[in-house]
Amino acid sequence: MSCQLLPLRSSRAATGTSETIASYGHRCHRSPVDYRQRYKTYSAGEQTISASHTKVMAEDLPGVLILDIGGTHGVLENLAVLLKKHFHLITMKEFLENKKEMSKKIQSVFVFECRPTIDRELLESLPNLKVIGNSGVGVDHLDLKMISNFGVKVTNTPHAVADPTADMAMALMLASARRLVEGCQIAVSPDTKYFAVDWLGVEVTRATLGIIGMGSIGYKVAQRARAFNMKILYHNRNRRRKEEEEAVGAHYCEKMEDLLQQSDFVMLVVNLTPETHKLIGKKELGLMKPTATLINISRGAVIDQDALVEALQKKIIRAAALDVTHPEPLPRDHPLLRLNNIIITPHIGTATVQAIRMMAEEAIANMLAVLNGQPIPSEVFPK
Numbered sequence: 220m221s222c223q224l225l226p227l228r229s230s231r232a233a234t235g236t237s238e239t240i241a242s243y244g245h246r247c248h249r250s251p252v253d254y255r256q257r258y259k260t261y262s263a264g265e266q267t268i269s270a271s272h273t274k275v276m277a278e279d280l281p282g283v284l285i286l287d288i289g290g291t292h293g294v295l296e297n298l299a300v301l302l303k304k305h306f307h308l309i310t311m312k313e314f315l316e317n318k319k320e321m322s323k324k325i326q327s328v329f330v331f332e333c334r335p336t337i338d339r340e341l342l343e344s345l346p347n348l349k350v351i352g353n354s355g356v357g358v359d360h361l362d363l364k365m366i367s368n369f370g371v372k373v374t375n376t377p378h379a380v381a382d383p384t385a386d387m388a389m390a391l392m393l394a395s396a397r398r399l400v401e402g403c404q405i406a407v408s409p410d411t412k413y414f415a416v417d418w419l420g421v422e423v424t425r426a427t428l429g430i431i432g433m434g435s436i437g438y439k440v441a442q443r444a445r446a447f448n449m450k451i452l453y454h455n456r457n458r459r460r461k462e463e464e465e466a467v468g469a470h471y472c473e474k475m476e477d478l479l480q481q482s483d484f485v486m487l488v489v490n491l492t493p494e495t496h497k498l499i500g501k502k503e504l505g506l507m508k509p510t511a512t513l514i515n516i517s518r519g520a521v522i523d524q525d526a527l528v529e530a531l532q533k534k535i536i537r538a539a540a541l542d543v544t545h546p547e548p549l550p551r552d553h554p555l556l557r558l559n560n561i562i563i564t565p566h567i568g569t570a571t572v573q574a575i576r577m578m579a580e581e582a583i584a585n586m587l588a589v590l591n592g593q594p595i596p597s598e599v600f601p602k
Contacts (some may be wrong), residue, residue: 280307281590282324283352284314284345286334294331298579302329305583311335318344327352327586331579333360342369350589352582353599355569356380356436359491359518363601373599374585377435379577384568385439388516391540392484395512395562396423421483421510421537423447429482431475431498432489432517433459440486441467452478479506484514491518492602501526504535512538516568519545528554531561542568 283306287293293310294302302308307324314321325345328337330353335341337351348371353361356377366373394400397420405411405418424447430437433455441451444467451469453459458471472478479485485507489495499513500523507513513536515522524545530536532554540562544555547566555561569578581597588595 280305281326282307282309282321283586284309284311284325284328284335285331286311292332292334294329295575298331298575301576301579302583305587323347326350326590329579329582329586330354330361337361337366339365342366342371350374350586352586354575354578354582357490357518358599363599367601372589372595374582374589374595374597375599376578376581376585377597379574379581380569381435381439383571383574384436384516385443387542387564387568388436388440388486388488388514389443391514391516391542391562391564392428392486392512393423395514395538395540396421396426396484400562401559423449423484425449426483427452427481429453429472429478429485430469431455431478431485431487433469434488436516437486437488438463438467440488441469452482454478475503476506479503480508482511483508484512487513487515487517487521489517489521491520495521497521497523499523499527501529504530507536509534510537512536512540514540516542519543519547524555528558531555531558538562542566 283302285294285299285302285308287310288299288308289296299308306327306329309321309325314325322344323346326347326349328335328345328348328351330337330351332354342348342365348369350372351361351366351374353373353375356375358373358375361373363373398418402418405414426447427450428441428444430440430451430453433441433453437453437455438459441453444451451467452472453469454472454475458464458473459469463469464471485499487499489498495517498521504513504526513522513527519541521543522541527539531539538560541555542564543566544563549556549563555563569575585595585597587593
């Protein structure tokens, strides 16, 4: 085995406005700064905006553009209340109906669930825009280089997403291993007359977990996996410090191929970049054990889905569990939806009451830092 082992320690004016708004509201195909220490933003698991960020006078709040409030695609109403404490909220409809006036007021855009769409036309319409605050860590739906060329900063919320996403990763792994969805269907089916004795899953405890992408989320997955006495392998662009590896009993694999060949569960926790697009294809799936499970909590396009369909149909791998697909949702006739050895959830890695609020608070802190000329907790730079 070539993985290195370490000892395990215990749209336009008023006419046609609704159509244009829709164009800004598509669904996306879904850090070095110590945020907690610098801004003292978190305390006892609860996040509050730093006192230094509340100096903006109430009668002169900066404008923030959002797609809408409530409805199918708008910002959740409780988050809108939070935003209103620090910003003058301007919806896309209000902006499009009165561009001349509203464009002067908008200094920031709050991107929620990848909406509104940030394109060149919008950026050219906002001469005073200074920052785009993305609620969530993934920014593959934002053209960072283009936005930077307009002198606009982009921020994300890595600290708020790590724990809930890691929890989701473990939930998918356990549900797939123990065939939880299938089991629930059998238990509630009106056709079930007895439970088959040969209906079996596999164990997570003491199995080998291969984590591809050992950032903050990947590391938290490793922390949780250690409680299951799992053997943890990981592949990352940069190797973690020895003490970090030892803390979770993780073994570094310089080559992803080595990790794929040895893992019972392969977990994808990478950002979507040109380098990671279809990172897992036919070749990589062929390297995995026929008893292995592929789990994706990153972005759907990290996997070649056609290759995955084939691998699941031909039992090249045992199963897959996906919180993300490309696109989202999949077309209703997509072959992945007809397989019984796959679990697909609707991109809910951060869909908790606590996480959604924490992401909004973190995004607000980022935007206010930019507007107030203060150090930015979580800025994202173009590569």
